[in-house]
Amino acid sequence: MAEEKFYSDRERLVQALVHDCASELQKGIKEQGQATFLVSGGSTPKPVYQELSKRPLPWSKITIALVDERWVDKSHSGSNQAFIENNLIQNYAAEATLLGMKNLYATAAEGQPDCERAYAELSRPFDVCILGMGNDGHTASLFPDAQGLVQALKPESGKLCSAITAKQSEVTGANTERMSLTLSAILQAKNIKLLITGEEKLKVYREALLGSDEIEMPVRSILKQGLKPVTVYWAP
Numbered sequence: 001m002a003e004e005k006f007y008s009d010r011e012r013l014v015q016a017l018v019h020d021c022a023s024e025l026q027k028g029i030k031e032q033g034q035a036t037f038l039v040s041g042g043s044t045p046k047p048v049y050q051e052l053s054k055r056p057l058p059w060s061k062i063t064i065a066l067v068d069e070r071w072v073d074k075s076h077s078g079s080n081q082a083f084i085e086n087n088l089i090q091n092y093a094a095e096a097t098l099l100g101m102k103n104l105y106a107t108a109a110e111g112q113p114d115c116e117r118a119y120a121e122l123s124r125p126f127d128v129c130i131l132g133m134g135n136d137g138h139t140a141s142l143f144p145d146a147q148g149l150v151q152a153l154k155p156e157s158g159k160l161c162s163a164i165t166a167k168q169s170e171v172t173g174a175n176t177e178r179m180s181l182t183l184s185a186i187l188q189a190k191n192i193k194l195l196i197t198g199e200e201k202l203k204v205y206r207e208a209l210l211g212s213d214e215i216e217m218p219v220r221s222i223l224k225q226g227l228k229p230v231t232v233y234w235a236p
């Protein structure tokens with residue numbers, strides 16, 4: 001069962017999440033000399049990243065890697081890598097190393113082996129993983145009923161990255177081809193943090209807790225597993 005950290009407003013949520021991420025990253029550095037921080041895109045974590053970037057952590061010892069990416073170049077408005085560069089790899093955090101997912105291959109499926117190789121170099125277990133959730137119950141780029149989803153959810157797949165083609169295009173454009181961390185990769189994080197805001201997402205979260213179909217709501221694969229602690233951060 002996930003731990004719920006619910007706040008009366010978003011400012012409090014941001015401060016709490018920034019504090020928790022900072023102390024877990026510092027703990028990782030103390031124990032292993034370095035830390036790995038997995039980050040999602042989306043509008044919800046933006047203030048968290050902006051605030052975190054201003055914390056004087058030993059950022060040169062922190063590797064930041066994407067949880068998911070649209071298969072678009074950095075110049076595209078939907079690029080999670082550009083979003084992280086503009087909002088997290090700033091201020092003190094400019095000293096961190098960033099590993100993106102998009103490579104030179106034309107499709108995510110073709111680019112998967114290179115992406116896999118790069119992610120396999122990361123130090124594990126990962127220290128912190130921030131996940132988001134869409135109103136359709138997706139998390140990372142694990143979209144309901146998407147092509148590649150079944151494989152990406154298989155705990156025994158042994159893969160860290162999976163090419164995913166979401167069924168419906170989203171607000172950010174027609175490109176639905178993505179790369180996502182697999183469930184198996186996400187569960188290699190010591191601390192999994194699911195960040196959601198607003199009443200609509202709270203409703204979706206509650207609905208996810210009630211059911212068991214992970215293809216219908218992939219976020220259930222995170223919420224219903226008993227292997228790694230998950231903390232849900234919410235504010236209205």
Ligand SMILES: O=C1O[C@H](COP(=O)(O)O)[C@@H](O)[C@H](O)[C@H]1O
Nearest residue numbers: 040041042043044132133134140
């Ligand atoms: O598509 C995506 O959406 C989710 C949630 O985004 P939000 O804007 O509702 O916060 C995000 O976690 C994921 O990384 C992103 O690719």
